[in-house]
Amino acid sequence: MDDNSAIVIGGGLVGSLCACLLAERGYKVTLYEKREDIRKLTASKGRSINLALSHRGRKALRLIGLEDEVLKNAIPMSGRLLHSEKGDTESVKYDPVSNQCIYSVGRNFLNQALLDAAQKYTNLKMFFNHKVVDVDFNKSTIEVTNCMTNDSIITSADFIIGADGAFSVLRGFMQKMPRFNFSQDFIDHGYLELCVPAKRGDQLRPNHLHIWPRGQFMMIALPNQDNSWTVTLFMPFEKFAAIDDRRKLIEFFESTFPDALPLIGEQELESMYFKNAPSALVSIKCGQYDMGNRFLIIGDAAHAMVPFYGQGMNAGFEDCTLLNELLNQTQDNVSKIIKLFTQKRQKDAFAICDLAMYNYIEMRDLVTKPTYKLRKIVDGTLAKLWPEIWVPLYNSVSFSHMEYSKCVENKSWQDEVLLYGVLITIIIFAILILVLF
Numbered sequence: 001m002d003d004n005s006a007i008v009i010g011g012g013l014v015g016s017l018c019a020c021l022l023a024e025r026g027y028k029v030t031l032y033e034k035r036e037d038i039r040k041l042t043a044s045k046g047r048s049i050n051l052a053l054s055h056r057g058r059k060a061l062r063l064i065g066l067e068d069e070v071l072k073n074a075i076p077m078s079g080r081l082l083h084s085e086k087g088d089t090e091s092v093k094y095d096p097v098s099n100q101c102i103y104s105v106g107r108n109f110l111n112q113a114l115l116d117a118a119q120k121y122t123n124l125k126m127f128f129n130h131k132v133v134d135v136d137f138n139k140s141t142i143e144v145t146n147c148m149t150n151d152s153i154i155t156s157a158d159f160i161i162g163a164d165g166a167f168s169v170l171r172g173f174m175q176k177m178p179r180f181n182f183s184q185d186f187i188d189h190g191y192l193e194l195c196v197p198a199k200r201g202d203q204l205r206p207n208h209l210h211i212w213p214r215g216q217f218m219m220i221a222l223p224n225q226d227n228s229w230t231v232t233l234f235m236p237f238e239k240f241a242a243i244d245d246r247r248k249l250i251e252f253f254e255s256t257f258p259d260a261l262p263l264i265g266e267q268e269l270e271s272m273y274f275k276n277a278p279s280a281l282v283s284i285k286c287g288q289y290d291m292g293n294r295f296l297i298i299g300d301a302a303h304a305m306v307p308f309y310g311q312g313m314n315a316g317f318e319d320c321t322l323l324n325e326l327l328n329q330t331q332d333n334v335s336k337i338i339k340l341f342t343q344k345r346q347k348d349a350f351a352i353c354d355l356a357m358y359n360y361i362e363m364r365d366l367v368t369k370p371t372y373k374l375r376k377i378v379d380g381t382l383a384k385l386w387p388e389i390w391v392p393l394y395n396s397v398s399f400s401h402m403e404y405s406k407c408v409e410n411k412s413w414q415d416e417v418l419l420y421g422v423l424i425t426i427i428i429f430a431i432l433i434l435v436l437f
């Protein structure tokens, strides 16, 4: 086996970025992706799917020199635009103090850009239509099948990384090993992707992530480069099932999302809604990400999360940044790195999985409550006065590189300060009233 060889399983967003980073470091990299090369596919069924990119993802893209190109093809979103049931809208900035924004970027565009970047390394070979089907931790080998010919090979490398998504095959084999802890939660809500076509895209206020919060469920829309908007409806599965004919669907939209219905279009809504079944949302936590001396899982394979903080990909990209830092610190000592990775990453991965769950409640419900708005004002004011000390939760998650677990600790500390602040104010008022009367 060659020195410094690596295998990356999965040529999705995280796998292709990880492969680039390893190739950049001089590893001889082999990437196996079970699907066809997406760059050869014609535009995916005419619809765009987009993702919110923020600081953590940008940092990893910067490491391989791709940040500027990606941002040039992304649309900044400086805040949420909340749509009431009456059709009124309210803009809530993500960062009223320094106007930082997140970016809407096309999933296919980003994956293609990463694969193009990977293609440029002479020490990186990509095999599409190649699926990992077996793993032997004792021999440190994997079995890869060519999906076109069904031929199989058994292969190995110094470093074997599974970036093969939420239903990772590598993790599946890890789960069979003794003392591997794992939990998987499917939430009761699913999602369905809809679209506002480009011809009506101008009617939605630009540079925002649009939200129709409706208490128990919600709809969101993110802008695409071609002027269309990707709309995602998140709802309990039983509610999806109850809307089972055209009349019920149109009535539901007329009463719940009256301003969105003409933008999506009745005909288009009907065909999109009944064409696909709603998809499931899963949150995954693992007790460790390493196995043996050379196997590691990253990205969704290690910590899939519900999408409500827009952090799944960002966290996966941050895994790559951490991996790169650990490789630097340990002079590429793989067996040490994979253990350090588990130690360093686990509490942060758990924290962002939990934050993502919490954010669904914030987005679909709390954003409409006066207490939420008051907290936003207080956070904004304190952040303006003490920008180094008072970093609101959303900012620490989306606009900083603070460890996710520290973001949670930071928020708890702020909650305590505010609680004591309110209590002290009440006591002072009570004393004043007593003194006066």
Ligand SMILES: Cc1cc2nc3c(=O)[nH]c(=O)nc-3n(C[C@H](O)[C@H](O)[C@H](O)COP(=O)(O)OP(=O)(O)OC[C@H]3O[C@@H](n4cnc5c(N)ncnc54)[C@H](O)[C@@H]3O)c2cc1C
Pocket: 009, 010, 011, 012, 013, 014, 015, 032, 033, 034, 035, 050, 051, 052, 053, 130, 131, 132, 133, 163, 164, 165, 166, 168, 169, 191, 232, 298, 299, 300, 301, 307, 309, 310, 311, 312, 313, 314, 315, 316
């Ligand atoms: C509705 C929705 C909205 C989201 N929005 C955001 C957002 O706004 N911002 C954000 O940061 N994140 C978002 N996410 C999360 C984000 O999509 C994922 O975190 C990200 O795609 C994970 O990338 P990955 O490369 O780890 O996994 P995947 O993207 O799942 O890639 C895994 C790859 O591995 C390949 N593969 C699987 N098995 C094998 C095998 N046996 N052999 C070889 N190859 C294999 C697959 O074909 C695939 O290409 C969202 C997710 C959803 C569902």
